[in-house]
Amino acid sequence: MRADVDSWPTGRLLSVAARMVEARFDDFLAGLGLTHAGLITLHHLADGPLPQRELARRSRVTDQTMSRTIDRLARTGHITRSTDPADRRRTVAVITPLGTRALTAARDEERRSDRFFGAVDDYDHFRDQLIRLIESAGNR
Template identity: 50%
Template sequence: MDHQGVPSDALDPASPDPAQWPVGRLLSSAARRVERDWNAHLATWDLNHASHAVLAHLLRSPMSQRELATASSVTEQTMSRVLTRMERSGYVTRAPHDDDRRRHVITITDAGRSAFFVASDRELAASMVTRGLTPEQAEQLRRLLVVVAGERGPEDDPDLSAGSAG
């Protein structure tokens, strides 16, 4: 038996049927599908999930490449490639830091701000993720993903711990 009380042999990670996959494979597959759909949407503005996140960070304030890499959980080399593309698109500018000429300050441009807000249609984004779900299921999925993404246990969420008592 696994931790959910399902016989271990009941799941078949090699099956073509997602209902037979372990949770990790399901979540990974779902994330890839959502990322593919989201990137296809963002491509209209020459953006992808990584560059869209950079614009979101820069809306709060200008940042260094290192700060953006840390905030985005990527290496500085990866962030450099993302920023080069965004600079070509006219979405960000790089300027030398006032106090340290070796560092650059990355700032969102008006075009980047505009692209971010037009591309960030919440209803469209939600529909890409929750197609086929009822509103109640979509909200339950959101609450569960908050727990998974936040590395919190169900005991930290009263709505989830109450529902898992039976």
Template identity: 45%
Template sequence: MQHDDAHGSAPTRDGGTHAWPDAVDPTSDDPAEWPTGRLLFTVVRRIEHDWNAHLAGWNLNHAGFPVLLHLFAGPRTQRELAALNGVTEQTMSRIVARLERAGYVTRGDDPRDRRRRAVAVTDTGRRAAAEAGRLQPAEDLTARGLGDDDVARLREILVTLVRTQRGADQD
């Protein structure tokens, strides 16, 4: 969305308008004056930092953890994992190599096509992901400072954003 300085609003997807705060100043030290994108980026970076610190207890990080979760459904190729995680195959190769060194995954013949290789989660990897991903610590890291109603509303907004982004990616 582009900011319309003359009217203090911006068009929305549904044809309405979104009112901007009276003073949007991306250089300000006051978060109340930042554009939404800067607010989101700042929060995401803090959460990523805290989440990586949490996952480090299992020799995991924000890149490897979701790979393990995707493997709970069964073995997948690195190409499939790259697509599911929105990264390049080269990046996925590094992620899988790190998980393999930790003993969390193995690479072997793809049971669906013997000409291809597949990545599978080990029992150790399954336990590590289950422990690291327990709901309450994850929620505590992401919802610090919010009440239950705020968290519920934030989840609604985030689900909408994720679904909208997925739809845009498929267009």
């Protein structure tokens, strides 16, 4: 197996690794009552309430997609909705204590678990390299 993998182009290595990690992480998130989209939404809500349109923009999804994500998070108790004090016509999503605990658990599991990045020698360096890769691809 190792000899075969050694011959793969880097793009294929990255793609296969991403799918494997994502599948494992999705299983972990399901145990918290979350999806990957829900986790991204909680991440954006960690610093305070946000309206749906802003959540969609930050998450790089459509308003409709964010609406479904917010509905699910509200049903599972990870967020609540409230009226925006700055504009009473607008509703904002607010992370709940359950949502904060789930977000913390997911962040901790990502960093510590050998199921996700245990084969990586230096998590912070690996993360920095991924960010550089994404940023450089976005500038083309």
